[in-house]
Amino acid sequence: GCIAYALRKAGIPVDKYIGVDSDSDKMNVRGIADHMNPIGEGFPGISREFGHDIEAITEEMVREAGPIHFIVGGPPCQDLSKARLMPDKWGKPGKPGDGFKGATGRLFPVFVKIIGWVRKYNPDVRFLVENCQFDHLKDDWQQAKQWLGEPTLIDAKRFSFSRRSRAYWTNIDLPKGWDTPVVTDRRQGPLLDDGWKPAQRWATITATWI
Numbered sequence: 001g002c003i004a005y006a007l008r009k010a011g012i013p014v015d016k017y018i019g020v021d022s023d024s025d026k027m028n029v030r031g032i033a034d035h036m037n038p039i040g041e042g043f044p045g046i047s048r049e050f051g052h053d054i055e056a057i058t059e060e061m062v063r064e065a066g067p068i069h070f071i072v073g074g075p076p077c078q079d080l081s082k083a084r085l086m087p088d089k090w091g092k093p094g095k096p097g098d099g100f101k102g103a104t105g106r107l108f109p110v111f112v113k114i115i116g117w118v119r120k121y122n123p124d125v126r127f128l129v130e131n132c133q134f135d136h137l138k139d140d141w142q143q144a145k146q147w148l149g150e151p152t153l154i155d156a157k158r159f160s161f162s163r164r165s166r167a168y169w170t171n172i173d174l175p176k177g178w179d180t181p182v183v184t185d186r187r188q189g190p191l192l193d194d195g196w197k198p199a200q201r202w203a204t205i206t207a208t209w210i
Contacts, residue, residue, distance in 0.1 A: 003072045004017050004019070004043065004046060007043075008042070008043050011042075012042075013042040013043075014042065014043050014044065015044065016044060016047065017043070017044065017045070017046055017047060018046075018047045018048075018049060018050050018065070019046045019047065019048060020048075020050045020051065020052060020053075020054050020057070021052055054073075054107060054110055054111060054114065055107070055110055057114055059117045059120075062114065062117040062118055062121060063117075063121050067122060068118050068121075068122045068125050069122070069124075069125060069126065070125065070126050070127075070128075071114075071115055071118050071125060071126075071127045071128075072127070072128045072129075072130075073111045073114075073115075073128075073129055073130070074129070074130040074131060075104075075105075075107045075108040075110075075111050075129070075131060076104035076105070076107055077104075077131050077132040077134075078097065078102070078104045078105070079097035079098045079099055079100075079101075079102025079103065079104050079105030079106075080097055080099060080102075080105055080108070080131060080132055080134035080137060080140070081097065081132045081134065082132065082133070082134070082136055084096060084097045085136070096136060096137060097137070099134070099137045099139070099140040100140045100143070105140075108131065108140075108144070109143075109147075111129065112129075112144075112147045112148065115127050115129070115148075126170070126171060126172050127148075127169075127170060127171055128168060128169070128170045128172065129148055129168065129169040129170070130166055130167070130168050131144075131166065131167055132165075132166060132167065133151075133153060133165060133166070133167045134167075144169070148169035149169060149171070150169075151167035151168055151169045152167070152168045152169075152170070152174070153165070153166075153167055153168075154166055154167075154168060154179075158179065158181045158182065159181070159182045160182070
């Protein structure tokens with residue numbers, strides 16, 4: 001629902017929006033996503049016609065979907081994250097995840113394959129892939145760059161109240177000055193919608209905002 005929300009806030013009209021969530025946390029908050037993105041002028045609501053499993057998406061489904069202008073995804077990062085290198089609460093050293101061969105890491109190349117199908121039938125489509133910076137997994141990191149190009153590294157603290165360093169692969173031409181920091185004061189309220197206020201630290205379902 002976050003991309004839908006961003007498109008709505010940017011005033012970009014959408015004819016059709018298909019969402020596919022396989023993560024249990026995201027599925028549990030689907031009602032929130034739908035609440036944040038109600039059907040209205042310029043937005044038709046979130047369709048779940050592709051189900052909840054990206055591995056079940058076929059090339060035929062992509063072809064029959066008709067024109068696609070934008071495809072966005074954030075494959076699970078558990079098998080890719082550097083957080084796995086941290087010692088546990090008993091001080092036992094961590095170890096790298098299984099990368100693209102992992103139980104969830106395998107979904108990264110699955111999504112790349114789907115992007116390939118979309119680009120086959122929609123040569124002008126724009127794509128955006130988000131994940132953590134997993135350059136410690138050298139082979140997988142190089143493979144991702146071969147598939148999608150050089151990623152843009154962004155820390156959300158430059159644009160919001162959250163501190164999240166992520167890698168973004170895209171074929172969208174970024175405008176000059178796109179990386180100019182937005183946040184200059186942690187108490188800067190205009191970044192929040194009406195009814196919300198900054199907090200020093202607040203835990204969300206799957207992350208911590210600082």
